[in-house]
Amino acid sequence: MDAVQPAADDPHTRSALEGYRAGALRWLAGGLIAVVLAVLLGAVAVAVAEDRGRPLPLAGTVVVGLVVVGLVAVGAGLGALARALRWRRALAAVPWQRGLLRIAGPAIVAFEPEGYDEWDPTQEPVRLTLVSTSVWRTRQVQGLDGGEVRLAPVGPGEWVLTAEGLPTLYGARSARSARRAPRERG
Known part of the structure; x- marks a missing residue:
């Protein structure tokens, strides 16, 4: 193994x-x-x-x-x-997850891990909100749209991402899902 x-x-x-x-x-x-x-x-x-x-x-x-x-x-x-x-x-305790980055807004991204199938309704990308102190950092991440990145969890609802050639790490938090479970009528 x-x-x-x-x-x-x-x-x-x-x-x-x-x-x-x-x-x-x-x-x-x-x-x-x-x-x-x-x-x-x-x-x-x-x-x-x-x-x-x-x-x-x-x-x-x-x-x-x-x-x-x-x-x-x-x-x-x-x-x-x-x-x-x-x-x-x-x-030091977790491996990188590789996948594709999709930009959904100014500071909203979606991470599609390797093997992700967008047509499978049971799979959903990891939706993140960038935690950035500067516009240039946000724009640098936006430039990765559609590219391969690495993502790792660093706390509850907290992630870091990077990609080959980037000189730093970028912090992100889990974003609220746009989908909501249907309410039962009773």
């Missing part, structure tokens, strides 16, 4: 996880730089205001803006790092 290789053992998966982690570190570093710049700008603005006897116009607004943007970026970076760690652990 063949042993199924966990997704994390695949070299492409390792490099895609590292790409995702690198993006998270960029968000974290950018946020920290913004906060440090805010502190430095605040100190300079106070020193200049003491020398001139009046405050610098808009300095306070810029400092507050840098702090807010920096804290948001730090939060995004920390969240992405935690997600990368969680995904790495989950992918």
Whole structure:
């Protein structure tokens, strides 16, 4: 009997996880730089205001803006790092499922696993909603319409997908099915 290789053992998966982690570190570093710049700008603005006897116009607004943007970026970076760690652990326990990706809307996709028969009424594709923080990531996935992708579960109702040649992983959540069971009349 063949042993199924966990997704994390695949070299492409390792490099895609590292790409995702690198993006998270960029968000974290950018946020920290913004906060440090805010502190430095605040100190300079106070020193200049003491020398001139009046405050610098808009300095306070810029400092507050840098702090807010920096804290948001730090939060995004920390969240992405935690997600990368969680995904790495989950992918160490499950294999990739190969199949075709179908785009159903701006952030809605359907995954048809290998062997899927669209004419069989008992089979239904895995319907997913992309979890993306940027338009370019969503568009990159939309460009895979009809192409082969790999999909793996990383939590209850949570999935990651990737494809050959993509430098990162994309998160998705299970979408509600458009079909509803008929109600019984009584």
